[in-house]
Each structure stands twice: as C-alpha cells, then as structure tokens.
Amino acid sequence: xxxxxxxxxxxxxxxxxxxxxxxxxxxxxxxxxxxxxxxxxxxxxxxxxxxxxxxxxxxxxxxxxxxxxxxxxxxxxxxxxxxxxxxxxxxxxxxxxxxxxxxxxxxxxxxxxxxxxxxxxxxxxxxxxxxxxxxxxxxxxxxxxxxxxxxxxxxxxxxxxxxxxxxxxxxxxxxxxxxxxxxxxxxxxxxxxxxxxxxxxxxxxxxxxxxxxxxxxxxxxxxxxxxxxxxxxxxxxxxxxxxx
Amino acid sequence: xxxxxxxxxxxxxxxxxxxxxxxxxxxxxxxxxxxxxxxxxxxxxxxxxxxxxxxxxxxxxxxxxxxxxxxxxxxxxxxxxxxxxxxxxxxxxxxxxxxxxxxxxxxxxxxxxxxxxxxxxxxxxxxxxxxxxxxxxxxxxxxxxxxxxxxxxxxxxxxxxxxxxxxxxxxxxxxxxxxxxxxxxxxxxxxxxxxxxxxxxxxxxxxxxxxxxxxxxxxxxxxxxxxxxxxxxxxxxxxxxxxxxxxxxxxxxxxxxxxxxxxxxxxxxxxxxxxxxxxxxxxxxxxxxxxxxxxxxxxxxxxxxxxxxxxxxxxxxxxxxx
Ligand SMILES: Nc1ncnc2c1ncn2[C@@H]1O[C@H](COP(=O)(O)OP(=O)(O)O)[C@@H](O)[C@H]1O
Ligand SMILES: [Mg+2]
Numbered sequence: 001x002x003x004x005x006x007x008x009x010x011x012x013x014x015x016x017x018x019x020x021x022x023x024x025x026x027x028x029x030x031x032x033x034x035x036x037x038x039x040x041x042x043x044x045x046x047x048x049x050x051x052x053x054x055x056x057x058x059x060x061x062x063x064x065x066x067x068x069x070x071x072x073x074x075x076x077x078x079x080x081x082x083x084x085x086x087x088x089x090x091x092x093x094x095x096x097x098x099x100x101x102x103x104x105x106x107x108x109x110x111x112x113x114x115x116x117x118x119x120x121x122x123x124x125x126x127x128x129x130x131x132x133x134x135x136x137x138x139x140x141x142x143x144x145x146x147x148x149x150x151x152x153x154x155x156x157x158x159x160x161x162x163x164x165x166x167x168x169x170x171x172x173x174x175x176x177x178x179x180x181x182x183x184x185x186x187x188x189x190x191x192x193x194x195x196x197x198x199x200x201x202x203x204x205x206x207x208x209x210x211x212x213x214x215x216x217x218x219x220x221x222x223x224x225x226x227x228x229x230x231x232x233x234x235x236x237x238x239x240x241x242x243x244x
Numbered sequence: 245x246x247x248x249x250x251x252x253x254x255x256x257x258x259x260x261x262x263x264x265x266x267x268x269x270x271x272x273x274x275x276x277x278x279x280x281x282x283x284x285x286x287x288x289x290x291x292x293x294x295x296x297x298x299x300x301x302x303x304x305x306x307x308x309x310x311x312x313x314x315x316x317x318x319x320x321x322x323x324x325x326x327x328x329x330x331x332x333x334x335x336x337x338x339x340x341x342x343x344x345x346x347x348x349x350x351x352x353x354x355x356x357x358x359x360x361x362x363x364x365x366x367x368x369x370x371x372x373x374x375x376x377x378x379x380x381x382x383x384x385x386x387x388x389x390x391x392x393x394x395x396x397x398x399x400x401x402x403x404x405x406x407x408x409x410x411x412x413x414x415x416x417x418x419x420x421x422x423x424x425x426x427x428x429x430x431x432x433x434x435x436x437x438x439x440x441x442x443x444x445x446x447x448x449x450x451x452x453x454x455x456x457x458x459x460x461x462x463x464x465x466x467x468x469x470x471x472x473x474x475x476x477x478x479x480x481x482x483x484x485x486x487x488x489x490x491x492x493x494x495x496x497x498x499x500x501x502x503x504x505x506x507x508x509x510x511x512x513x514x515x516x517x518x519x520x521x522x523x524x525x526x527x528x529x530x531x532x533x534x535x536x537x538x539x540x541x542x543x544x545x546x547x548x549x550x551x552x553x554x555x556x557x558x559x560x561x562x563x564x565x566x
Contacts, residue, residue, distance in 0.1 A: 051438050077440035089438075092430030102428045105421050106440030113421060154537060 003062070004029045004193045005050065008165030010059035013047050019045040021217040022059065027162070031143050032184070032194045034225065038237065041214040043197045044086055047164045050195075051083045052076040064160070080108045082160030084151040086167045086197075092140035096150060100125055100157045104133055107158025125157045126150075129183055152183060163187060163194045167183075169203055175237050181206060205229065213237070267404055271397035279396045281513060283468060287461050289505035291482070292489040293410040294457035299487065300495030301414075301423060302450040303430025305358075307483050308365035309351055311372045312342040312455040314478035316462025321388040321472050322381060335463045342453045342459025350448035357433070364529060366480070373478040387473030399468040404431035406464065410457040415498050426450050427496070442510065492534050494541025503542050536561060 003026040012020040020042040027033045037043055048054035050061060053072035060144050061068050068076055082103075091099050100122035105111045111146065112118040126132055129149040142150060148168050155163055165184070169177050181203055188194055204211060205225060212222035215237045221228050228234060267286075271279050291313065298306045319338030323329040353364045393399075417423035425446045428436035437443045466472050495505020508530075515526050516560040537557045538545045549556045 053434055053438060073434075073437040074440050074442045077438060083438055085435070085438075089432045089435035091435065093431050094427060098424065098427075102424060102436065102441070103439045105424060106436075108440075109268065111421075111440055115342055115419070115421060118421075 002029055002065075003027060004064055005195075006062040007050075008060045008062070010046065010061060011057045012042070012049060012050060012054060013057040020049070020056075020214075023219050024059075025212055025219065025222065027166075027193055027195055028209075029032075029193055030188070030191060031209045032188055032196055032207050034204045034211035035195060035197045035214065036108055036199070036204060036211060036234075039212035042217040044166055045217075046214070047083060047195070047197065048165050050076075050116070050164060051081055069138075074106070077107055077158060078110050080159075080161035082107065082155040082158040082162070083164035084155050084166055084168050086170070088147050088151050090139040090142075090147060090150055090154070092138070094139055095135065096126065096137050096139055096142065097122055097135040099150060100153045103154045103157030104159075108160055111158070122153075122157050125153045128156070128186065129153045129244050130179065137213060144174075146172050148172060148180070152180070156187065160192060163192050165194060165196045165198075167197055167199065169198055169200045177203060198211070201229070262381055264404070265407060266397070268401065271400050276396065279400050279446055281404050283396065283400050285448070285509035286400070286407050287465055288485065288489060288509055289502045290403065290407045290410050290457055290461045291486040292493065292501035292505040293414060294454045294461070294482075295486040296414060296454075296490045296497075297417065297426075297457075298447075298450050298454040298503040299500065300490055301417060301426040301430065302447055303426075303453075304354065304447065305362045305487065306365050306451070307480065308346075308353075308368055309454065309458050310479055310483035311349075311369050312346060312458040313462035313465075314372065314376065314480060315341040315476070316459030317466035317472050317477040318376065318382050318388075318462075319459065320463040320466040321390055323381075324390050324467065325383075325388040326381060331467055334467070335460060338459045338463035339456055342455040342462070344365065346452045346455030347448060350451035351444075354444065354447040354451060369478065369480055369483065371473075372379065373474050376478060377474040379470055380565055382474070385474055387471060387476070390470045393467065396468075399464060402464050403461070406457065406460055411498065411502060413453070413457075418498050422446065422449070423514055430496070438452050451508070488531055492531065492541060494543030494545075497543040500541045500543030507542070 005027040008024050008040060009022045010020055011018070011022050023046065031100065035043055035046070045054065049056045051070070052071060061082065063076070063079055065196070068079070073137055087113060090153070091102065101118050104121045105115070112121060123132070123135060126135055128213035129152050131146060131149050132155060134146060139150060148171070152168055154244065169180055172180065177200055196207055208225045210223060211225045211228040213220050213234050220237065221231050221234055270282055291309065295306065298304050316338035319341045320331065320334035323334035323337045324331065341353045349368060353361060353368070356364055357558045382388065417426070425436065428439070428441055429443050429446060433443055462477060466477070489505040489508050490501040491504070492508055493502065494500025497551050507562055511530060512527050539560055545556070552559065
C-alpha cells in the first residue's frame with residue numbers, strides 16, 4: 001500500500017516554543033489514521049502545516065509522492081487536501097448552502113465551474129450529514145452541533161482525496177457522535193483517506209486503522225489502534241490524566 | 245445564489261429599466277442646475293459602486309480609490325491637454341493607469357487586513373498626490389486645462405452609462421463564482437483559502453475591477469470640469485464620501501451603494517442650499533444616526549424592516565453597541 005501523505009521530520013517553532021518536533025508519519029491510501037494527544041500537543045499545528053495555512057520551520061511533506069513544500073493552501077485544496085477547523089471557520093453571513101457551495105466551486109481540481117451543478121452537489125453533501133433542512137439558514141444561526149456538521153459538509157463538498165478532521169466531535173452528545181462516526185465511515189467507503197484527530201476514544205477505537213500519538217510536539221507511539229491505546233506511555237501521557 | 249420568483253424578478257427588471265429610462269430623459273427637462281446635480285450624483289454613485297466591489301464584496305476597506313479616480317482624471321487630462329488626443333483615447337489611458345496601478349498596489353498591500361490595509365492605502369493616497377504635484381507632464385501643482393466641450397447633457401448620459409455598466413457588473417458579480425469567492429474572502433479569508441479560493445488573485449482582480457470604474461468616472465469628471473489639479477482629484481475626502489455612501493446604502497449589495505449615493509447627494513444638496521453653515525454638521529448627524537440604527541445599510545433595512553417593524557432598529561442598537 002502506498003502513502004497518500006508522508007511527513008518527514010516536520011517541525012514548527014513559534015519563537016521559543018517547539019509546537020511540532022521532527023514528526024514523521026505515513027498515511028496510507030484509503031486508511032483512517034487516528035491522531036491523539038493531550039491539549040497543546042501540536043495536533044492542530046500539524047494539520048495546519050498539511051493544509052498549508054502554516055509553513056513548517058523544517059522538514060518535508062509529500063502528498064501523493066510529491067513535495068508540497070511552499071505550495072499555498074488554495075493549491076493544496078486543488079490537489080485534493082480538505083480539512084475541518086477545530087475552531088470553526090464558517091462564512092457567517094452566507095447561507096448554509098452557499099458555505100458548502102464554496103467548497104464545491106473551488107475544491108479539488110479547482111472545483112466545479114457551473115453554479116447550478118455546484119449547488120446541487122453542495123445540497124447532496126448537506127443531506128449526507130443531516131443538514132438538508134437547514135440549507136437556507138444563515139451559517140451563524142446554526143447551533144454548535146450543526147456547525148460541526150457544516151464544517152464536515154464544507155470539506156466534503158471539495159471532493160478531497162485526503163480529509164483532515166480536527167476534533168469534529170468535540171461538544172457533541174453520544175447520539176450525535178454515533179451519527180458523525182457513521183458519516184466518516186461513509187466518507188471512507190468512497191475511497192477518501194482520512195486523518196482523524198479526536199479526544200473521543202470511542203470514535204478513535206471504532207474508526208482508526210492505525211493511531212499515532214503526539215506529546216509535547218513529538219510522536220511518542222505509533223501502531224495498531226488497540227495496541228497503541230493500551231501502551232503504558234500513552235496511558236501515562238494522556239489517558240491516565242483524563243481518567244482522574 | 246437566490247432562486248427568486250420569476251414573475252417578481254421580471255417586474256423588478258422592468259421597474260429598473262423604467263427608472264434608467266427616466267434618468268436618461270432628465271437632461272431634456274432643460275433644467276441646467278438639475279443636470280449639473282445629476283452628473284455629480286451619478287459619478288458619486290459610480291464611485292460608491294466601484295468601492296463596493298473591493299470594500300463591500302471582498303471586505304477590504306480601501307482608501308486608495310481616490311487615487312484611481314485621480315489617475316483616471318489625469319489620464320484624460322494628459323491625453324487631451326498635453327497630446328491633443330481624442331477623449332476616448334484619454335479614457336483608455338485612464339482605464340489603463342487606474343487598473344495597472346490597482347494591480348501593483350494590490351499585490352503590495354492586499355496581504356494586509358482590516359485597519360492595516362486601510363491605513364496603508366491611506367498613506368499611499370497621500371504619496372500619490374505629492375508625486376503628481378511634482379510631475380511636469382501632469383502640469384505640476386498648477387494642474388491641467390482641458391478643451392471645453394460645453395455639452396452637459398452628453399456628460400450626464402456618459403455618467404449614467406458608466407453607472408449602469410458598473411451596476412450590471414456588480415449584479416453579475418453577486419451571482420458568479422468569482423463573486424462568491426470574494427464574499428468567502430470577506431467572511432473568512434483563511435477558510436476561503438483552505439477551500440481552494442486563490443485569495444491573492446481574487447483580491448487583486450477585485451481591486452482592479454473597482455479601479456476600472458473609479459478611473460473611468462475620474463476621466464469623465466476631468467473632461468466635464470475642464471480643469472484639474474492634484475489636490476482636487478486626489479482628494480481623500482472623496483474617498484471618505486464613497487465609503488459613507490456605500491455603507492449607508494448597504495455594502496455588499498447590488499443596488500444599495502447607488503441608493504445610498506442618490507439619497508445622500510440629495511440630502512447634502514438640500515442642506516447646502518437651505519442651511520449653509522450647519523450643513524456639514526447635519527450631514528454628519530445623518531450618518532451617525534444611520535450607522536447606529538441601520539448599520540447594514542438601506543438595502544438591508546428595506547428587506548427586513550417590514551417583518552421586524554420598529555424592533556429592527558432596537559435590535560441593531562443592541563447588537564452593535566460597544
Ligand atoms: N499561532 C501560534 N503562535 C504561537 N503559538 C502557537 C500557535 N499555534 C499554536 N501554538 C502553540 O503550539 C502548541 C500546540 O498547539 P496546538 O497545535 O493547537 O495543539 P493541539 O491541537 O494538540 O491542542 C501550544 O502550546 C500552542 O499554544
Ligand atoms: Mg487542536
């Protein structure tokens with residue numbers, strides 16, 4: 001199996017702080033790779049470097065075998081990298097449908113140029129995440145869980161080949177989490193490779209093929225989901241602290 | 245992105261066409277003062293509409309638009325006064341100067357956001373005035389005298405034509421992929437980039453489009469007024485006026501800036517003739533009241549006041565107080 005995404009020694013320094021420190025990993029085509037780690041571990045920073053909103057201080061990043069260093073965020077979107085934001089970034093003054101239509105109009109391969117077709121596809125994406133009844137509302141009128149769904153629909157509308165999900169389940173209740181897990185399963189079934197960042201262990205367990213763990217910006221463990229989650233270092237760094 | 249009722253939209257188009265036809269017939273009423281006022285109001289509406297593209301749609305509050313206006317005025321003036329070229333060649337030069345300058349300026353300053361962008365364009369406006377004041381080709385700080393045409397009706401129709409063109413362009417913009425990209429940039433630039441919008445290109449193109457209409461308005465003004473000097477056409481107060489009119493009418497809407505320009509032109513004209521000394525103070529009060537009670541402009545007011553009633557104003561005061 002070849003890698004759709006490969007990081008080689010990816011590093012990000014903010015002044016004195018090393019947020020991500022020499023992280024290397026591979027995300028295989030078609031797999032769901034889980035990324036866990038305590039708050040401040042550097043997960044979002046890593047996603048920012050992959051999606052192109054932050055430039056790494058050092059290291060290289062290969063998407064489908066080619067280096068994307070220096071490639072701006074919008075070009076990475078055209079290449080097929082889609083993401084959601086932990087701190088959501090909807091277009092507040094636009095309708096829910098328009099929010100998603102932007103992804104359809106500008107996403108992978110530069111997007112769909114025809115407005116009608118883009119809107120139809122956006123509507124399909126909204127229906128797939130259960131927002132079909134909200135398309136005419138303004139995005140800033142949505143409640144928290146619906147905003148998370150909107151964030152997911154916007155990324156899906158781009159027809160990405162790689163999807164980066166940064167805590168899409170934070171703040172959702174059990175029923176909603178189950179729904180989103182189902183949504184993500186369906187996305188993977190379309191052949192989209194996924195990086196899932198999640199604190200919800202149930203989601204990581206049921207979705208991930210493999211998991212890697214960041215702690216203080218460094219990758220401390222990587223491997224099969226069950227084996228990583230029972231690793232003493234992970235329990236120490238992350239799970240143990242949460243249980244108390 | 246709105247579907248709309250076809251019958252209503254047809255009625256709307258007919259009404260708008262009738263308004264344009266009425267406006268076009270106005271010079272035949274034979275009132276010279278009215279035509280003069282009309283030229284000024286139409287040019288201001290075009291400027292507000294031009295500002296609307298970069299300020300209202302892309303969300304970048306430009307103070308550089310008075311530079312595009314000045315460059316347009318000088319394009320026509322230099323072509324006609326220095327080289328005895330016809331007006332239309334001058335207009336091409338105006339267009340070229342304004343658009344080229346917007347492209348260069350845009351690449352330099354459109355990476356700044358919010359206040360930084362505003363202040364930077366403001367500084368550049370001051371620099372341009374100084375530069376043009378020292379150019380012999382532009383007549384230095386004495387200015388340039390253009391040939392006198394003396395046909396006010398023609399200038400009126402030209403200004404109306406340009407306004408209609410600018411408004412049709414914004415109408416297209418509001419429904420196009422390009423326009424949606426600009427709105428996305430305004431609403432959240434990082435989100436837009438990650439979703440595939442080439443933000444730099446789109447912002448620069450919006451700036452150039454904005455400059456095109458602004459420079460052409462400056463060109464018409466120069467030939468109409470027959471004498472221009474740097475202080476007169478590189479006027480920051482004019483830029484402030486465009487912003488006030490666009491924001492008063494409703495930035496990011498198709499007709500709002502035009503309505504805003506017309507209404508404020510009429511108010512300021514009445515105040516100027518009736519109560520000269522306090523006129524500008526009243527003008528200021530109108531603006532403050534408007535911003536407090538209807539911060540999203542006339543177009544938003546018209547669309548929402550009917551369902552919300554007086555609560556519309558109360559809610560605005562609540563939502564936007566500091
Ligand atoms: N733009 C930034 N400037 C400075 N420090 C930052 C910035 N973004 C993140 N950090 C810091 O980098 C570290 C990692 O943050 P982040 O990647 O958000 O962690 P996580 O997503 O794993 O919770 C934190 O200490 C955070 O304060
Ligand atoms: Mg995070």
